[in-house]
Amino acid sequence: MIVGIEHTAIASPDPQKLAQWYVETLGFVINYNSGKTAFIKAPNGSMFEIITSEGARAPQTMKDPGFRHAALTVSDFEAAHEKIKAAGVKFLTEPADSKGVKTVFFEDPDGNILHLLKRETPLP
Secondary structure, three states: OOOOOOEEEEEEOOHHHHHHHHHHHHOOEEEEEOOOOEEEEOOOOOEEEEEEOOOOOOOOOOOOOOOOOEEEEOOOHHHHHHHHHHOOOOEOOOOEEEOOEEEEEEEOOOOOEEEEEEEOOOOO
């Protein structure tokens, strides 16, 4: 039966540009590129598929219905936050540390919400 999630798709007006941002800013690699669609892979093997969007994007908030963010796990929260901050990324929250869980929310260039996450104790 189902064993996991291979990838999540992101629709973008410029998939190549967005894929390159994930490579340069977040350390992903492009592991498939058709010219219209790109699959990008994080060091742990999780992937996003970036496809060409159609139409205009409606304004979004962090609590609108549907998928709201992708949580990106990091080994060094402070270093990852500083690197992304230095790249001029738009942050939606300040870094927080609650009961051993460090988080901060930010946007990619297309306005998709991402979340840096470092758990002292992983979820079971």
